[in-house]
Amino acid sequence: MERPVDHPQIPASKIGVLLVNLGSPADPGPQAVRAYLKQFLSDRRVVEIPPLLWQPILRGAILTTRPARSAEAYKKVWTKEGSPLTVITARQAKALIEALPGVEVDWAMRYGAPTIADRLKAMKDGGCDKILVAPLYPQYSGATTATVIDAVGAALATMRWQPAIRTLPPYHDDPLYIDALKSGVEAELSRLAFKPDAIVASFHSMPERTLQLGDPYHCQYQKTARVLSESLGRELTVSFQSRLGRAKWLEPATDATLAELPGKGVTKVSVVAAAFNNDNLETLEEIAIRGRETFIENGGSDFAYIPCLNDSATGIGMLAALLSRELEGWRSSP
Secondary structure: OOOOOOOOOOOOOEEEEEEEEEEOOOOOOHHHHHHHHHHHHOOOOOOOOOHHHHHHHHHHHHHHHHHHHHHHHHHHHOEOOEOHHHHHHHHHHHHHHHHOOOEEEEEEEEEOOOEHHHHHHHHHHOOEEEEEEEEOOOOOOHHHHHHHHHHHHHHHOOOOOOOEEEEOOOOOOOHHHHHHHHHHHHHHHHHOOOOOOEEEEEEEOOEOHHHHOOOOHHHHHHHHHHHHHHHHOOOOEEEEEOOOOOOOEOOOEHHHHHHHHHHHOOOEEEEEOOOOOOOOHHHHOOOOOHHHHHHHHOOOOEEEEEOOOOOOHHHHHHHHHHHHHHOOOOOOOO
16 A cells, blocks of 8 residues: 655745845955845846946956945944844834734845845745735836846745745835835934035936836836925935946936035035935945035035934834735735
8 A cells, every 4th residue: 555645734824024125245344245246236137238248347347346445335334233234124024023913024135145035935934825025125126126026036936835926016106105204304304403405315326228228217216206395395406326337327416416515505405315215335325424525525514314214113114004005815814
């Protein structure tokens, strides 16, 4: 008589949320930064130059010079707990466990660790047969949101028994996000010892050609800026940060804008990074540190960086509401 096959015990069905952010090197040293940059800049969603042309450039000039410079920047913002981006994302996940009863919440990074594949497997092995993947990017772009979904698909391709998957849509103009942004901006402004002459809304830049290629980021950042401006009841100065390479990127650049404002009579300024849900190297070092230096050196008198929503009560409330909406049906099903 044929012996029956023993099957592993199937865990109870659970619902999960996986928060995903861009990523960070393992430490602020040049070697770790080089490994991180190699992975990040090898993603064809991030750099759309054909690999035969791009890889020699990447492995040559970029990876031999940029890691040391970037390591110095990381050292300025690194915390005892680690990279600000990973620390904040982990705190968000912990807070959301309490805000979303009955839902398993975990987090991953698109580049670096913990990886999307590892956390999806761990969640599935733990009984999550329904998982909402939440890229923490308010505006959609092929270089951010899409590459997260690519990595999710690659991870699912290795699984025989796949969980059901949903993804969090972009929330660039969602009233929940705009109201939270407004609340965060107004709270920070109320704490300042000065009244800013201007509020700069700094968005991550993108190559202009991506608009012609069909990327919606360009339209979505404009909608965020317009709706936030209307909500605050004051005009915003829009600029763009974090350029890479020689291609034409969105303008005006944030660093150039901050250098020019004092000459236009704007000597007191606040900056909000409206394309980021979490603070990271590009907000804390590029804007809060270097941006301040640029503004003051060019004649500005007062500068304030307005932190991202991060794991604040306002930020967690906003995320919990967005995620709860996307979990409808799953959470109410028997």
